[in-house]
Amino acid sequence: xxxxxxxxxxxxxxxxxxxxxxxxxxxxxxxxxxxxxxxxxxxxxxxxxxxxxxxxxxxxxxxxxxxxxxxxxxxxxxxxxxxxxxxxxxxxxxxxxxxxxxxxxxxxxxxxxxxxxxxxxxxxxxxxxxxxxxxxxxxxxxxxxxxxxxxxxxxxxxxxxxxxxxxxxxxxxxxxxxxxxxxxxxxxxxxxxxxxxxxxxxxxxxxxxxxxxxxxxxxxxxxxxxxxxxxxxxxxxxxxxxxxxxxxxxxxxxxxxxxxxxxxxxxxxxxxxxxxxxxxxxxxxxxxxxxxxxxxxxxxxxxxxxxxxxxxxxxxxxxxxxxxxxxxxxxxxxxxxxxxxxxxxxxxxxxxxxxxxxxxxxxxxxxxxxxxxxxxxxxxxxxxxxxxxxxxxxxxxxxx
Ligand code: FNR
Numbered sequence: 224x225x226x227x228x229x230x231x232x233x234x235x236x237x238x239x240x241x242x243x244x245x246x247x248x249x250x251x252x253x254x255x256x257x258x259x260x261x262x263x264x265x266x267x268x269x270x271x272x273x274x275x276x277x278x279x280x281x282x283x284x285x286x287x288x289x290x291x292x293x294x295x296x297x298x299x300x301x302x303x304x305x306x307x308x309x310x311x312x313x314x315x316x317x318x319x320x321x322x323x324x325x326x327x328x329x330x331x332x333x334x335x336x337x338x339x340x341x342x343x344x345x346x347x348x349x350x351x352x353x354x355x356x357x358x359x360x361x362x363x364x365x366x367x368x369x370x371x372x373x374x375x376x377x378x379x380x381x382x383x384x385x386x387x388x389x390x391x392x393x394x395x396x397x398x399x400x401x402x403x404x405x406x407x408x409x410x411x412x413x414x415x416x417x418x419x420x421x422x423x424x425x426x427x428x429x430x431x432x433x434x435x436x437x438x439x440x441x442x443x444x445x446x447x448x449x450x451x452x453x454x455x456x457x458x459x460x461x462x463x464x465x466x467x468x469x470x471x472x473x474x475x476x477x478x479x480x481x482x483x484x485x486x487x488x489x490x491x492x493x494x495x496x497x498x499x500x501x502x503x504x505x506x507x508x509x510x511x512x513x514x515x516x517x518x519x520x521x522x523x524x525x526x527x528x529x530x531x532x533x534x535x536x537x538x539x540x541x542x543x544x545x546x547x548x549x550x551x552x553x554x555x556x557x558x559x560x561x562x563x564x565x566x567x568x569x570x571x572x573x574x575x576x577x578x579x580x581x582x583x584x585x586x587x588x589x590x591x592x593x594x595x596x597x598x599x600x601x602x603x604x605x606x607x608x609x610x611x612x613x614x615x616x617x618x619x620x621x622x623x
Contacts, residue, residue, distance in 0.1 A: 228552045230605045233276075233581065235494050235535065237455025238403050240276035240320050242607070243552045244596045247539050247584035248324040248406065248461075250281045250291060252336035257284065257297025259306040267310050270589060271317040272610055274596035278314055279322035279459075279584070280307070282408050283397075285389035288360065289327035289414065292336050293353035298325065298393035307400040315401065317610060322404035324461065325393045325448075327386055329414030330361035330375035330423070346371045362417050362424040362431060362440075368505040383430060383440060386414065391447040398452055405452060406459035407444060411502030412466075415441050419484075420466055420476040420503050438484060442491060449492040459537065460488065461497035464519040467507035476503070478519060482526040489534050497537035497584060498523055514563040516540030517551055521579035538580035543588040545599040551579045 230242045246267070253262040263280075270278045283296040290297060297303055307323070314321040333354040334346050348354025360382060361375035378386075394405050409415040417423040418440040424431050430439050441460075449458060462484070468475035485496050498520035501507050509515065520538035527534050538551050589595055600607040601618055609617050 226605055227549050227603055228554050228578065229549045229583065229603070230600060230607065233535075235404075235457040237453075238320060238457050241318070242274070242276045242596065243581065243583050244275050244548070244599075245277040245322070245537070245582055245584045246270045246275050246279055246589055247586035248279045248281045248408075249586050249590075250295060252292050252294040252338075254294055254296045257287070257290070257295065257299065257303050259296055259303075259310055263296075263306075264310050264313060267321075268313045268317075269593050271314040271319040271321075272613070273594045274600065274607055274609075275319065275589070276596075277320045277322055277404060277582075279324055279404070279406055280310065280402075282324050282326040282328075282413070283393065285325055285327050285386065285393040288332055288355050288358045289329070289386070289389070290332055291328045291413075292334055293348055294336055295328075298323075298396045299389065301396065304396050304400045307397070307402070311401040320403040321401070322406055322459065323397050323402050324406040324408050325390060325397065326408035327389070327414035329412075329417045330359055330365070330367050330373065331412055332359045333373050347373060361414070362426050365423055365425065367412065377426070380428070380430075387440070387443045387447050390444045391451040394448045394451045398456070404457045404459060405448060406461055406497060407441075407448065408461055409441055409444075410461045410463040410497075410499045412463070412504065413502075415444065416463055416466075416476075416503050419462070419480070421474045422466070422468060422476075423503055434480065434483065438487075441484075442487075445488075445491045445493055457494045458492055459495040459497055460493050461499055461537075463500045463502055464498045464516075464523060465500050466503040467501050467509050468504050470508050471506065478522060481519075482523055485523050485527050485534060486530055486532055489532050493534070495535040495537055495582060496523065497539060497582075498580075499539055512564045513541050513547070513566045514560070517542065517547075517579055518560060518563065520551075524578070524580060535581040536579075537582040537584050539584035539586065542583055542585050543591075545602040548583045548585075548599055549603055551583055552581060554578055 284290040356373040359373040359375040366372045464481040524536040
């Protein structure tokens, strides 16, 4: 029997990943002044040990005021390279690849870690807990929500240029640390995403107004990073394909904008678009079902492919079982969307359509079940190699 696409390798520029599984970036709020810690080594190393081909390290700030919380990972100074290198070396020792998401939190910076927010019933990290509520920046002076969030300062052109340089410098440090893949965080209402949306970006200069102006910062970051990293290194971009504000009647960032953007990415050297959604607006109305986000990826992929552009697509969101993961990337198959809405997976093979995505990114399910990839391999009857130290734990054929 043929190996499902899910377990076939994927080569992007000079990097080959063993299968189509990636750890979706997840902030762990466990860094020490931006430096990764033992927690990260164990947490991230566990995925590489258990068959995930590409582990994308959490949102990593390009500037101290671009952190979501005081405990975020960062790459704004050279001392942050060594602890990252330690994690990357371990991932490599397992024959797997390491990515890192580089980010600036914009108006969603200076918050406390989620678990602390729950206990204290407040989001804002004030100065006494290491926050910088008066030093947050955004395209316009509009907070994420009316209460409990920092009031950002509208960025000057000089500050924008500094952030672009910050992204390039962070990417260079990631290269020194041995990282295989860079992902730019352009999603979830963080700085780049704030510039994309006409709701959060009310600027009247060359960074606001038209689609071209609102995407300017993104393309400057893309171009600066592409120029700073080796030709052989893949570049990913995560965006929110929609900010889920269509209901409001306001002009917002929509799927159509994302498709328009996607078609422009290959010529700027972006290799993969990681399709997420939401996070830019407290009033967002999500239409959640198991394929709510995967289907956005499929729509972007179809539109890009129709124009003959070469852009890989990553799908993320609620991917939590073997069959779902398999069908998303399976070549020559298309999902029955109606059935998918009800949570069942039906494949319309006669459709002859291509896949929904090229890479499956998993976040929460890998926290629940770190051995998801190995278990999926077993369920799909695919033989994958286990770490030599773990071989005795491999499921015997008779294991039920
Ligand atoms: C996240 N998510 C996230 N996304 C991102 O782009 N950068 C990040 O640093 C984080 N941090 C983060 C932390 C934690 C604990 C969770 C659970 C999530 C979002 C994540 O990558 C993913 O897109 C969503 O969780 C949806 O995928 P799942 O969880 O349904 O597989």
